[in-house]
Amino acid sequence: MTERLHIGTHKGLFELARHNGVWDIADVQFLGDPVSAVLAVTDGIVYAALDLGHFGAKLWRRNRTGNWRELPVPAFPPKPEDAGDDPHPWSLGKIWALEPGGVPGRVWAGTMPGGLFRTDDGGESWSLNEALWHLPERRQWFGVAGGEQPGINSVLIDPRNPSDIRIGVSCAGLWASTDTGATWQIINHGMYNEYMPPERREDPIVQDIHLLSRCAARPEIVWCQHHNGVFRSENAGANWHELTAIRPSKFGFAVAAHPRDPDTAWFVPAIKDERRVPVDGKVVVARTRDGGRSFEVLKNGLPQRHAYDLVWRHALAVNETGELLAFGSTSGGLWISENGGDSWTMPEARLPPIAAVRFAPALH
Amino acid sequence: MPTVLFTSALQRFLPVPSAQVTGGTIAEALAAVFGSEPRLRGYVLDDQGALRRHVAIYVNGRPVSDRARLTDAVAKDDEIYVFQALSGG
Numbered sequence: 001m002t003e004r005l006h007i008g009t010h011k012g013l014f015e016l017a018r019h020n021g022v023w024d025i026a027d028v029q030f031l032g033d034p035v036s037a038v039l040a041v042t043d044g045i046v047y048a049a050l051d052l053g054h055f056g057a058k059l060w061r062r063n064r065t066g067n068w069r070e071l072p073v074p075a076f077p078p079k080p081e082d083a084g085d086d087p088h089p090w091s092l093g094k095i096w097a098l099e100p101g102g103v104p105g106r107v108w109a110g111t112m113p114g115g116l117f118r119t120d121d122g123g124e125s126w127s128l129n130e131a132l133w134h135l136p137e138r139r140q141w142f143g144v145a146g147g148e149q150p151g152i153n154s155v156l157i158d159p160r161n162p163s164d165i166r167i168g169v170s171c172a173g174l175w176a177s178t179d180t181g182a183t184w185q186i187i188n189h190g191m192y193n194e195y196m197p198p199e200r201r202e203d204p205i206v207q208d209i210h211l212l213s214r215c216a217a218r219p220e221i222v223w224c225q226h227h228n229g230v231f232r233s234e235n236a237g238a239n240w241h242e243l244t245a246i247r248p249s250k251f252g253f254a255v256a257a258h259p260r261d262p263d264t265a266w267f268v269p270a271i272k273d274e275r276r277v278p279v280d281g282k283v284v285v286a287r288t289r290d291g292g293r294s295f296e297v298l299k300n301g302l303p304q305r306h307a308y309d310l311v312w313r314h315a316l317a318v319n320e321t322g323e324l325l326a327f328g329s330t331s332g333g334l335w336i337s338e339n340g341g342d343s344w345t346m347p348e349a350r351l352p353p354i355a356a357v358r359f360a361p362a363l364h
Numbered sequence: 365m366p367t368v369l370f371t372s373a374l375q376r377f378l379p380v381p382s383a384q385v386t387g388g389t390i391a392e393a394l395a396a397v398f399g400s401e402p403r404l405r406g407y408v409l410d411d412q413g414a415l416r417r418h419v420a421i422y423v424n425g426r427p428v429s430d431r432a433r434l435t436d437a438v439a440k441d442d443e444i445y446v447f448q449a450l451s452g453g
Contacts, residue, residue, distance in 0.1 A: 054418040054448035055377065055407040070378075070403060076411040091411035 003319070005326055006046060007334060008035030008356035013048050016347060023336055023347045029068060030060070037314065039098035039107065040360035047107065047123060049095035057094045057111075061123050074109050074117035074126040076133075086139055088113040088149055097314070099155040102162030110152025114141050116167060118181065129181045132167075137186070140205055141172035144227075153313055154212035158219045158236075166222070166237050168209040174224075174237045190240035194228045211313040212237070213257040213265065216320075221262040223292075225255040225313070230267055232292045243292035248279040254316035254327065261322060263291040266341055268311040268327055277308045283333070285325075287341050301344035302335060309333045312355055319359040328354030366438045368397050371447035378403050390421060391434035393444055408446060419448050 005016040005023070013035045017026040030050060036057070037049040043064045050058040059071045079090040090113075097110030101118065109117040109126065116129040132138070141150035154168030163180040174188040191207045193200075200206050208227035214236075215221040224231040224240065229250040231240040244250075251272030258264035267286045270276050278284065282305070285298040303309070309329030316327040325341055328334045332351040335344040366387065370380035378401060385396035391413075398405040410416050415431040422428070422445045428436040438444060 052377075052407075054416065055374070056410065056416055058377075058406075073406060075406075079412055089410075089412075091414075 003324065004040065004360035005317075005336070006038045006040050006048075006356075006358045006360065007328055007351065007354055008038040008048065008314075008358075009328075009332070009352040009354050010034050011352035013038060014349070014351060015046075023345070025347070025349055029062075034355070036094045036355060037096060037098045037109075038356045038358050039100065040358050041100055041107075042361055044360070045122075046360070047098050049098060049109075051094040057092045059095060059123060071123040072125060074111060074115065074128065076115060076128060088139070088141070093149050093151075096151045097153055097155050099157060102157045102159065106162070108155045108157070108165070110155050110167060112143075112151040113149035114138060114152060114169065114172070116152055116155070116181065131177075131182055132175065132184050135184060137205060138172075141169060144170045144208060154209065156212055156214045156219075156222065156237075159216050160219065164236075166212065166214075168212040168224070170210065171206060171208045173204045173207040174209060174212065176237065187238045188240060189238065190233075190242075191224075191226055191231055192228060193226075210253045211255050213255045215257045215262045216259040218262040221257065223255050223257050223265045225252050225267055227251070230255070230292070232265075243288070243295075245288075245292065245294050246286055247295055247297060248284065248286075251276075252311070253313035254311050256316050256318045256325065258322045259318065259320050261289070264289045264322070264340075265292070266316065266318065266325065267295075268316055270310055276310050278310075281306045281308060283307045283309050283329070283335075285327070285341050285344075298341045298344075300342060301337075301346070303333070307331075307333075314356040315354050317357045317359050320362060324359065326357050326359070328357050330354070365440055366393050366442040366444055368393055368444045368446065373448055374404075374407060374446075377407060380404060388437060389434065390423070390428055390430075390436045390438060390444065393438055394434065419446065421446050 003018045007014040012031040013029045015027040034051045036051040039047040046062040048060045059073045062068050076090040093112035099108045105122045117126045119126050143149045156166040158164035165177045175184045176187045188204045210225045220236045222233045222237045230243045230246045233240045249269040252269045254268045256266045283302040286295045288295045309331045318325045325337045330353045337344045365384040369382040374380045385393050387393035
């Protein structure tokens with residue numbers, strides 16, 4: 001079977017394939033256009049979200065025969081007169097997260113300015129999750145560096161129950177629904193946000209979640225790279241404890257949970273937080289295999305001198321095996337590991353800044 | 365009839381030939397064009413029907429004043445030019 005890897009960059013979508021043990025670029029799409037999210041599902045179907053600065057967010061899908069076609073984008077309804085004090089625009093900024101919904105044809109899209117959308121027909125039509133959008137608390141959500149609007153960066157679907165959803169928001173904490181999005185509650189406790197005024201630091205709704213990742217085999221295990229550190233939950237995101245053993249630093253954007261082993265996860269730390277480059281100019285991956293009690297610093301094959309690569313939140317991925325990983329950087333660096341991160345190789349390519357890295361699932 | 369012309373930068377994404385259309389306002393003229401190429405609407409207008417922030421419309425060399433509702437009047441010989449400012453690297 002040929003493994004496939006999709007890389008969304010500031011100037012196009014790159015597909016890599018492995019032949020005879022060597023990864024190489026097999027296809028280039030949307031050259032010159034910023035890709036904000038990518039999702040590969042079964043049968044070779046790929047969704048790519050574009051962020052065309054002047055002309056708005058766009059969405060394309062590659063079908064089973066390999067042809068790309070533009071789809072309708074999620075759209076916000078007309079803004080009612082009495083919503084004049086809503087601090088956030090009722091217009092799609094960008095598609096930031098695309099996740100399969102656990103039933104055929106269903107995909108969830110997390111967006112800026114904080115709207116969650118769903119399709120049940122493979123992207124031919126989208127509907128705004130009105131329950132979340134109309135929550136009074138949504139007006140407390142706020143944007144962060146990298147986006148002036150709040151954004152839904154994580155959508156976690158319980159593999160055992162597609163009606164059970166968790167979303168992570170920058171900045172608005174973790175919201176949960178157990179009824180396919182009909183009702184929502186904010187559930188995260190145990191996180192803290194250092195840059196907030198002291199009386200608000202532990203407030204669930206101000207938590208700056210950079211990314212959530214859950215163990216597919218044990219969905220109650222969720223990992224979080226937060227603005228202020230890394231956290232782990234053993235009850236599907238309700239209660240969190242900080243993993244202070246992370247090294248070489250606790251700041252970062254990306255996290256990947258092992259799909260089967262609930263004690264293993266990977267992070268890509270950087271200097272916290274105004275100077276967002278790797279510690280000492282060395283690109284490393286932090287891996288825990290004991291639930292976060294200790295971390296290994298993985299660097300075999302990664303640049304260890306004058307490397308200033310930052311890894312964004314959607315630019316680290318692991319496939320179903322838990323052994324095949326990839327991550328990409330703002331400098332266009334791309335590294336792939338076939339052994340759970342023990343060693344890394346770099347394909348022969350100098351890519352644009354990388355926003356998203358996704359493996360295609362194994363063909364069924 | 366007014367004529368609507370589009371920047372060549374849009375040609376990368378979808379066909380946008382210049383067109384003579386009926387309509388007494390910018391909104392009506394654009395609606396006529398979107399009728400033949402529905403995808404174009406999302407490239408020019410946002411979800412609320414306002415002109416996208418980084419898209420400009422000039423009529424006979426002057427920018428339109430109402431970017432939210434596009435109520436500026438147009439006459440039969442006017443040229444409506446839709447374009448953007450490319451930026452970045």
